[in-house]
Amino acid sequence: xxxxxxxxxxxxxxxxxxxxxxxxxxxxxxxxxxxxxxxxxxxxxxxxxxxxxxxxxxxxxxxxxxxxxxxxxxxxxxxxxxxxxxxxxxxxxxxxxxxxxxxxxxxxxxxxxxxxxxxxxxxxxxxxxxxxxxxxxxxxxxxxxxxxxxxxxxxxxxxxxxxxxxxxxxxxxxxxxxxxxxxxxxxxxxxxxxxxxxxxxxxxxxxxxxxxxxxxxxxxxxxxxxxxxxxxxxxxxxxxxxxxxxxxxxxxxxxxxxx
Amino acid sequence: xxxxxxxxxxxxxxxxxxxxxxxxxxxxxxxxxxxxxxxxxxxxxxxxxxxxxxxxxxxxxxxxxxxxxxxxxxxxxxxxxxxxxxxxxxxxxxxxxxxxxxxxxxxxxxxxxxxxxxxxxxxxxxxxxxxxxxxxxxxxxxxxxxxxxxxxxxxxxxxxxxxxxxxxxxxxxxxxxxxxxxxxxxxxxxxxxxxxxxxxxxxxxxxxxxxxxxxxxxxxxxxxxxxxxxxxxxxxxxxxxxxxxxxxxxxxxxxxxxxxxxxxxxxxxxxxxxxxxxxxxxxxxxxxxxxxxxxxxxxxxxxxxxxxxxxxxxxxxxxxxxxxxxxxxxxxxxxxxxxxxxxxxxxxxxxxxxxxxxxxxxxxxxxxxxxxxxxxxxxxxxxxxxxxxxxxxxxxxxxxxxxxxxxxxxxxxxxxxxxxxxxxxxxxxxxxxxxxxxxxxxxxxxxxxxxxxxxxxxxxxxxxxxxxxxxxxxxxxxxxxxxxxxxxxxxxxxxxxxxxxxxxxxxxxxxxxxxxxxxxxxxxxxxxxxxxxxxxxxxxxxxxxxxxxxxxxxxxxxxxxxxxxxxxxxxxxxxxxxxxxxxxxxxxxxxxxxxxxxxxxxxxxxxxxxxxxxxxxxxxxxxxxxxxxxxxxxxxxxxxxxxxxxxxxxxxxxxxxxxxxxxxxxxxxxxxxxxxxxxxxxxxxxxxxxxxxxxxxxxxxxxxxxxxxxxxxxxxxx
Numbered sequence: 001x002x003x004x005x006x007x008x009x010x011x012x013x014x015x016x017x018x019x020x021x022x023x024x025x026x027x028x029x030x031x032x033x034x035x036x037x038x039x040x041x042x043x044x045x046x047x048x049x050x051x052x053x054x055x056x057x058x059x060x061x062x063x064x065x066x067x068x069x070x071x072x073x074x075x076x077x078x079x080x081x082x083x084x085x086x087x088x089x090x091x092x093x094x095x096x097x098x099x100x101x102x103x104x105x106x107x108x109x110x111x112x113x114x115x116x117x118x119x120x121x122x123x124x125x126x127x128x129x130x131x132x133x134x135x136x137x138x139x140x141x142x143x144x145x146x147x148x149x150x151x152x153x154x155x156x157x158x159x160x161x162x163x164x165x166x167x168x169x170x171x172x173x174x175x176x177x178x179x180x181x182x183x184x185x186x187x188x189x190x191x192x193x194x195x196x197x198x199x200x201x202x203x204x205x206x207x208x209x210x211x212x213x214x215x216x217x218x219x220x221x222x223x224x225x226x227x228x229x230x231x232x233x234x235x236x237x238x239x240x241x242x243x244x245x246x247x248x249x250x251x252x253x254x255x256x257x258x259x
Numbered sequence: 260x261x262x263x264x265x266x267x268x269x270x271x272x273x274x275x276x277x278x279x280x281x282x283x284x285x286x287x288x289x290x291x292x293x294x295x296x297x298x299x300x301x302x303x304x305x306x307x308x309x310x311x312x313x314x315x316x317x318x319x320x321x322x323x324x325x326x327x328x329x330x331x332x333x334x335x336x337x338x339x340x341x342x343x344x345x346x347x348x349x350x351x352x353x354x355x356x357x358x359x360x361x362x363x364x365x366x367x368x369x370x371x372x373x374x375x376x377x378x379x380x381x382x383x384x385x386x387x388x389x390x391x392x393x394x395x396x397x398x399x400x401x402x403x404x405x406x407x408x409x410x411x412x413x414x415x416x417x418x419x420x421x422x423x424x425x426x427x428x429x430x431x432x433x434x435x436x437x438x439x440x441x442x443x444x445x446x447x448x449x450x451x452x453x454x455x456x457x458x459x460x461x462x463x464x465x466x467x468x469x470x471x472x473x474x475x476x477x478x479x480x481x482x483x484x485x486x487x488x489x490x491x492x493x494x495x496x497x498x499x500x501x502x503x504x505x506x507x508x509x510x511x512x513x514x515x516x517x518x519x520x521x522x523x524x525x526x527x528x529x530x531x532x533x534x535x536x537x538x539x540x541x542x543x544x545x546x547x548x549x550x551x552x553x554x555x556x557x558x559x560x561x562x563x564x565x566x567x568x569x570x571x572x573x574x575x576x577x578x579x580x581x582x583x584x585x586x587x588x589x590x591x592x593x594x595x596x597x598x599x600x601x602x603x604x605x606x607x608x609x610x611x612x613x614x615x616x617x618x619x620x621x622x623x624x625x626x627x628x629x630x631x632x633x634x635x636x637x638x639x640x641x642x643x644x645x646x647x648x649x650x651x652x653x654x655x656x657x658x659x660x661x662x663x664x665x666x667x668x669x670x671x672x673x674x675x676x677x678x679x680x681x682x683x684x685x686x687x688x689x690x691x692x693x694x695x696x697x698x699x700x701x702x703x704x705x706x707x708x709x710x711x712x713x714x715x716x717x718x719x720x721x722x723x724x725x726x727x728x729x730x731x732x733x734x735x736x737x738x739x740x741x742x743x744x745x746x747x748x749x750x751x752x753x754x755x756x757x758x759x760x761x762x763x764x765x766x767x768x769x770x771x772x773x774x775x776x777x778x779x780x781x782x783x784x785x786x787x788x789x790x791x792x793x794x795x796x797x798x799x800x801x802x803x804x805x806x807x808x809x810x811x812x813x814x815x816x817x818x819x820x821x822x823x824x825x826x827x828x829x830x831x832x833x834x835x836x837x838x839x840x841x842x843x844x845x846x847x848x849x850x851x852x853x854x855x856x857x858x859x860x861x862x863x864x865x866x867x868x869x870x871x872x873x874x875x876x877x878x879x880x881x882x883x884x885x886x887x888x889x890x891x892x893x894x895x896x897x898x899x900x901x902x903x904x905x906x907x908x909x910x911x912x913x914x915x916x917x918x919x920x921x922x923x924x925x926x927x928x929x930x931x932x933x934x935x936x937x938x939x940x941x942x943x944x945x946x947x948x949x950x951x952x953x954x955x956x957x958x959x960x961x962x963x964x965x966x967x968x969x970x971x972x973x974x975x976x977x
Contacts, residue, residue, distance in 0.1 A: 011661075012621075012661040013664065015665055216797060217802050
């Protein structure tokens with residue numbers, strides 16, 4: 001019905017969309033299509049494959065080499081949504097400046113960020129890492145022990161975060177959290193933040209770092225940040241992990257306390 | 260002039276602040292007005308107060324009868340001194356509070372003693388004169404206020420400027436300026452062409468050219484036909500074909516064909532004059548000193564846009580200034596190492612090649628579509644669907660919308676500075692639109708030639724038909740062969756001018772519709788989706804894809820310029836075009852103002868519009884020239900149709916000028932004119948004008964060089 005000429009006139013639009021959003025297409029290919037393909041072929045999960053690779057290519061006891069092996073695997077072979085080298089540098093710098101003694105991590109996934117944080121912790125500090133999924137938690141446990149961090153430094157809690165946070169004070173005897181790193185499901189950022197506020201574990205000067213607030217994005221979280229006035233916040237702009245053209249950001253919050 | 264503008268701005272700001280109740284700093288003029296009101300009241304009261312001077316404790320000295328002449332002189336000097344102080348107060352380096360106190364005291368002093376300066380009877384006259392001058396000044400100021408308030412859409416544009424910055428507002432100011440021009444064009448065509456023919460010309464149905472032919476009568480009132488400007492719309496004052504070629508119509512003896520021709524020429528002449536005058540005015544303001552030296556100082560001190568009034572825009576501007584600093588630093592660093600220059604050059608050549616491919620592709624597509632539509636026209640238009648009939652317009656509008664986006668994406672290969680990239684982009688879009696337009700015109704030329712071929716055949720047929728009629732009646736009655744035939748039944752010659760006018764009107768309507776629909780879908784629908792789907796979508800629609808759209812200044816300005824070019828091209832053949840354009844611009848203004856405030860976000864890179872102003876004017880001038888060329892070509896070379904329009908029966912359209920000169924002017928005038936139009940006189944005149952232009956150009960170049968020298972001297976001194 002509609003003539004071919006009119007359809008042909010839409011060709012520039014198609015080309016424009018493809019070229020402008022090429023990074024998103026590449027991400028789709030790597031994160032979704034390759035994963036499905038490899039899952040069908042090998043039969044093991046993605047995290048298992050990552051663990052196999054790290055096991056064969058990294059030196060045990062050396063967190064740097066483990067992180068590097070992870071980076072190589074995620075850039076070349078497949079895609080896992082770790083924090084990545086560039087944003088990881090921001091995380092390292094903030095940890096160096098803050099030197100927290102008690103760190104909470106929400107969402108360990110494979111253990112990449114856990115190892116990264118544990119590497120920059122001062123002496124005597126303790127990291128509590130919460131992971132909801134059992135299989136991921138098993139792999140994360142193996143990787144953390146492979147990196148050489150024992151139970152004094154890193155404790156892995158396998159439970160959903162909304163169940164753990166209210167019990168942190170009673171079960172783990174925590175008085176105050178100096179640093180919180182959020183990298184779990186984006187739609188849980190806001191509820192968990194509010195639970196943390198309510199539990200009284202945040203003191204003045206506690207820092208919260210939330211990853212991926214721009215892509216995939218946590219709009220309600222950001223809206224709460226702007227309106228509540230409880231935090232001095234800043235967004236570190238960078239690119240999505242292992243990807244060049246997709247803009248992303250990390251939100252750094254410093255708790256000011258209720259006025 | 261700059262002072263007046265500053266005063267006006269401050270006054271408006273003062274009015275706003277007074278509304279909000281912030282009375283901290285009052286402008287001098289608000290206070291002056293209040294002083295004036297008080298003074299006017301006082302002047303009325305002084306005449307009553309003369310009897311009650313004892314009650315006024317302040318007026319101890321003001322008894323003019325008891326003042327000696329020397330004291331009067333001294334008083335006069337004091338009053339003059341105070342007046343001078345008031346005038347020079349603005350330039351004094353005092354703090355604001357001191358200035359305000361001094362001003363109030365001086366004004367009170369002047370007011371008190373001025374009325375007392377006149378002597379005896381002259382005193383009342385003097386006081387009266389003083390009061391009248393003050394009232395006159397107040398009236399002048401109120402009139403200036405009124406004139407400023409009369410500027411249409413001023414508040415709307417100021418609001419947009421405060422939210423989006425000056426570059427977006429410059430588009431709307433340009434739109435308003437175009438609206439003014441189109442109003443004048445509308446006034447000319449409506450008042451001098453359409454109204455006289457409608458009021459004083461022969462009415463509808465009295466002549467063959469003014470009547471819908473019998474074969475089309477049944478469908479003449481259909482909405483579809485009217486929307487395509489056929490039927491009753493075609494046989495009306497809206498198009499060329501309706502006009503009668505009678506030399507003088509009505510009791511005023513209005514020379515209709517002459518008026519039609521002169522209005523056509525006058526619209527072009529007026530447009531040239533206005534565009535060149537605006538360019539000259541803009542040329543004086545440009546040249547802010549964008550040298551390559553002191554880059555960072557210029558950026559530091561001149562980047563801020565003081566017309567921004569919205570916090571979010573201010574944040575954006577702040578971020579964009581920071582980004583531009585970062586980029587400037589990177590550029591400085593990169594300019595020291597240029598090892599990738601071959602790669603850059605290759606990429607730029609590649610990008611230009613891709614753009615050329617795209618332009619060639621679009622040109623060919625339009626040519627192909629036009630050929631197809633000619634084939635459809637030969638088959639008869641009723642056999643084809645609406646899509647096929649309007650294929651040309653749709654393809655032109657779609658290409659005009661999508662190709663610029665492709666050029667934008669290709670230009671990221673080139674790695675130019677944003678301002679240079681923008682100029683390249685504008686140049687490419689310009690080439691695209693121009694190519695499309697000229698392909699369209701070439702297609703039209705083909706159709707005109709077809710119609711002229713048809714005309715010859717029809718002329719032959721009409722002569723045989725009339726002969727048969729006459730033969731039939733003479734056999735009946737030999738006295739008065741008055742043949743009353745309904746004008747609808749007379750066989751008609753094809754009217755290529757009306758056809759051209761119709762094509763342009765249809766093109767402009769389809770262009771307008773495409774723009775509005777794109778606005779509604781691309782901006783409004785997108786904003787609605789982003790806003791309301793964001794609650795239940797996995798990624799943040801506002802920060803990532805698709806997010807709210809930005810206002811594309813250059814695309815919109817070019818669209819406006821090309822639209823105006825089409826108006827200029829078609830206005831001679833369809834006098835209704837300026838009226839249509841006035842309506843379109845009016846609706847565009849409101850629609851786009853609403854869309855910008857409702858659906859768009861400020862651009863991330865907010866840069867100044869001042870550099871681009873003259874660029875847009877230059878493009879407008881080029882378009883004006885290029886669009887009047889086809890019209891002039893058709894007027895000069897193609898003979899008008901023989902039975903429609905005000906020039907029917909003439910050999911060429913401009914013969915109407917000869918006719919007027921011969922019949923309406925005294926004989927000596929036409930002789931003078933024939934001498935003046937002698938090539939022997941015209942050529943030296945043209946030569947003289949060329950020499951004058953060369954002389955002016957060289958003097959302006961030398962002035963500019965002197966300017967640069969002076970600037971250099973200033974730099975070395977400082």
